Amino acid sequence: MTVRLYDTATKETRDFVPLTPGHVGIYHCGLTVQGPPHIGHIRKEVVFDVLRRWFEHEGLEVTLIANLTDIDDKILAKEKEQGEPWWAIAYANERELHNAYEVLGCKPPTYEPRATGHVPEMIEMIQTLVDKGHAYAATDGSGDVYFDVRSWPAYGELSNQRIEDMQPAEDAPAAGKRDPRDFALWKGHKDGEPESASWPTPWGRGRPGWHLECSAMAAKYLGPEFDIHGGGLDLRFPHHENELAQSRAAGQPFARLWMHNAMLNLSGQKMAKSVGNTMMVSEVVKRVRPIELRYYLLAAHYRSIIEFSEEALAEAATAYSRIEGFVLRAAEVTGETDASRGIACADFVAAMNNDLAVPAALAALHEVMSDGNKLLADGDSSALRGTLASVRTMLGVLGIDPLASTWAESSSEDAYREALDVLVRGLLEHRQEARIAKDFTTADRVRDQLVAAGVDIEDTAQGPRWSVGGKN
Template sequence: MKLYDTKARRLMAFEPVTEGEVSIYVCGPTVQSEPHIGHLRSALVYDLFTRWFEANGKKVTLIRNVTDIDDKVLEKAQETKTPWWQLAHTNELLFASDYRKLMIRDPSYEPRATGHIPQMLSLISLLIERGHAYQALDGSGSVYFDVRSLPSYGSLTNQPIDEIEVEGIGSGKKQPQDFALWKAAKKTEPDTAKWDSDYGPGRPGWHIECSAMATHYLGAQFDIHGGGLDLRFPHHENELAQSSAAGHGFAKYWVHNGLVNIAGQKMSKSLNNSVYSKELFSLAEPQVVRYYLMSAHYRSVLDFAPEVLEEAKTALERIYGFLERAERELELTRFQELELEINLPEDFVSEMNEDLNIPAALAVIHEAVRSGNTHLDEQRLSEASQQRSQLYKMLEIIGLAPNQWLVGSSLEHQALDLLIKALIAERNAAREAKDYARADAIRDSLIQAGIELSDASNQTHWSLS
C-alpha cells in the first residue's frame, strides 16, 4: 500500500514498524462544542483506513483522543456559564452518538487528556532534563519548549523558525516562537481546571497532551499519525518537535485529511457557515451521509451543498437496488447464497492500495452494479451471483453493506416485501382465473406506489421504480 506522507510530501510505500500490525494515533475532537461535518469526515477517514488494513489481515491499534481540557473548552464554559467538565462530557457524548450513527467503529482506546496528566508531566520533565524546555522566565510557573534547541524544528510544514507564525508573545518566553508545555494556573480559571506540578498549579498545553497519550498507548515509535489538515501547524509541528526532542521516533508517517467547503467557501466560525451533524442527519439517512463523506478523496476538499446528499442517496439506491434484485432473482437457484470466500476485484484492491482512493473504489463498485444488472437481464445467473458476492465484500470493507446497518430499516423492508408478495400472489391467482382486469388493477396500483414488477418464467419480482 502507498500513503501520502505529509512530512515527506510524497507517496510512500507503507511498511509498518511491526510486521502484521498497524498502529495509528488520530487527533480526536476538542469537545468545546457539538460535532460538525468536518469532525465526522475526519473520524470516517481513519475508520476507513482501519477497515482496509484489517481486510488485509493486519492487527490495527487505533487511538483517537478526546481533548477535554483546553483554552477553547474553558472559554466556551465561561461563555455558557457551564462547568467545563460538564460541557466537555456533554459534547463528548454527542460525538460518540454521531460516530455510532455513521457506523464509525470505536477505536482501540479513546483516552481523555484529563486522564493522562502524570504522563504529560513526565514528558515535560524529560524535555527540561534534555535541555529542550525551561520554566518561564517571569516566574509564573509555566513551562515552554525552546524551539531553537531543536535544529529540525519546522520540518513537518517546511518552515524556517523566523518565518513561523507566533502562538503568543508571552513575557516568560525566550523567543516568541516557543510554545507552552505547561500553563500556570490563572485566577480567572476554575480550581477544577488545575493540577499540581513541580512548577506550580496549572494545566497542560494542547500539544503535550497528544505526544504523551500517543507514546503511552503506542510506544516511542508507531506507524501513522493522522488528523485534519488544519492541525499540521501549530499542533502537529509542535507534537513532532517535543517528541523528537524527547528521543522518540514518534510517527513514521503523517497523514492529513482535507477540509470542508460550504457551497464553495471554506467552512469557518468567522463566516458563520458551519454545518453541524444534526443538520446533516435531518437531511439524509446516516448511510447516505457516510457515502457522501467518502465521495471525495480523503486529501481533497469536500464541498457541501444540500443537493450532494440527494446525489449520494441516488447512488446508494442504485447499489442497493441491484442487491435486492439479485437476491430475488437468484432465490431458489443454486446461486442464492453469497460466495463468502470470493476474491475482491483487482481494480478495487489497486485503488484502495493507492493512498486509499475511495472515489475510484466507488467507481469499481458502480461498474459491478452495472454489469451485474446486465447479467441478470440476460439470465447469466452465475456471473450475476459473482458480481453480487464481490459487491457485498467491497461494501462490507467500506462500511456500507446493507447487513451492517440498523435492524429497523431491514424490518421495514421485510414488512414491505411481505405485503407486495401477497399482492403478487393475488395478481397471479387472478391471471390464472383469467380475471385480467383484477390482475391489471393490482399491477397499476403497485406502479402508482412506485413498485415495478418483473415477470420471469417461473416467478414475479418487484423493485422500487
C-alpha cells in the same frame, strides 16, 4: 500486500511497511469537545475508518487510538458562557461525538484516551524536555512551561517552514517566552479559572498544553515509534509540527508516516466553529440518511477538498441509492449471501492500495455492478450470487453495505418513519379539508384518532405539526 500512502512529511507517495509485521498502529487527533461534531470533523473519522477497514480486509491487525481533548482554553470559555462545569460540557459533547461515530457506521477506536486521564505522563514528558534543555519555566510568574523552538534545529520540518517565517504562538502571551514562537507545554493556573481544571506539578498548579497531550498519549498506547499519525490538514501546523518536535526532542522516534485529509469547505472556507459555518452531524442526518452522508464524505479522495452544497449532498444520495438498489434487487434473487466470502475485484484492490483512492475504487465497483445487472436481466442467479458477494465485500471495506447489520437496522427504522409520516400526513390533510368545509365533527374525530394512537398534534401558522412522544 503493498499499500502506497502519501506522506505529508516527505510529500511523497511511498510503500507503507508496518513497523511490526502483521500489525498497524494508527494515532489520529480526536475532537476538542467544546461542542458537538460537525460534518467537517466527522470526515476525518470516516477517512480513517475506511483506512482501518482496508488494512483489516488485507489481514492486518489494527490498533487505532483517537484522543479526546477534554480540557482546553475553549472548553473553559464555554463554562463561562453556559454556566455549566467544564467537565460536564466536555462529557456531553463526547457523547455527541460517539453518537456521530455510531450513526455514520464508524467502528469505535481501539481506545479513546482523555487528556485529563494522562496528566502524569505529560508531567514526566515535560521534565524530560526540561532536563534535555528543550523546555523551560516561564520567568513572568505565570507558571507556564514552554518548548524552546530554537533548541530544536529540525523545528518546521513537517510544515516545511523556517522559524523566521513563522507567526508567534498564540497559546500564551510572549512576556514569559524566550522566543515568541515558543509554545506552551503546560499552562499555569490563572485567577478566575476553576481549581478543578488544574493539577499539581513541580512548576505549580496548572493544566496541559494542547500539543503535549497527544504526544504523551500516543507514546503510552502505541510506544515511542508507531506507524501512522493522522488528522485534518489544518492540524499540520502548529499542532502536528509541535507534537513532532517535542516528541523527537524527548528522544522518541514518533510517527513514521503522516497522513492528513483535506478540509470540507462551506462557502469557500473550511467548516469550523471558529468561523461559524458549521453543520452538525445530528442536523444533516435529518435531511439525508446517515449512510448517504457517509457516502458523500468518502466518495471524494481523502486529500481533495470537498466544497459542501445541498445539491452535491443530494447527488450523493442519488448515487448511493443506485448502489443500494442493485444490492437489494440481487439479494431478492440470490437469497442470503456471505459478504465475507466475496472477493474484491483487482481494480478495486489496486485503487485502495494506491493511497486509498476511493473514487477509482467506486468506479471499479460500478463496473462489477454493471456485470451484475446483466446477470439480473438474464436471470442467472448462480453467477449473480458471486457477483453480489464481491460487491458487498467492497462495500463493506467502505462501510456502506446496505445489508450490513449496522445499516439494515437503521434502514428498517427509516422505512418505518417514512411510512408513518405518509399515513399521518394523509390523515392531517383529511382533517384540514374537513375544517375548511366547517365539518368540525369529522376534524375532531380524526384528531382524536391520532391522539389515541399516541400522535401529538400542534396547529401552527405554517400548518399542523405532528410528533410521537414529542419527537417529529
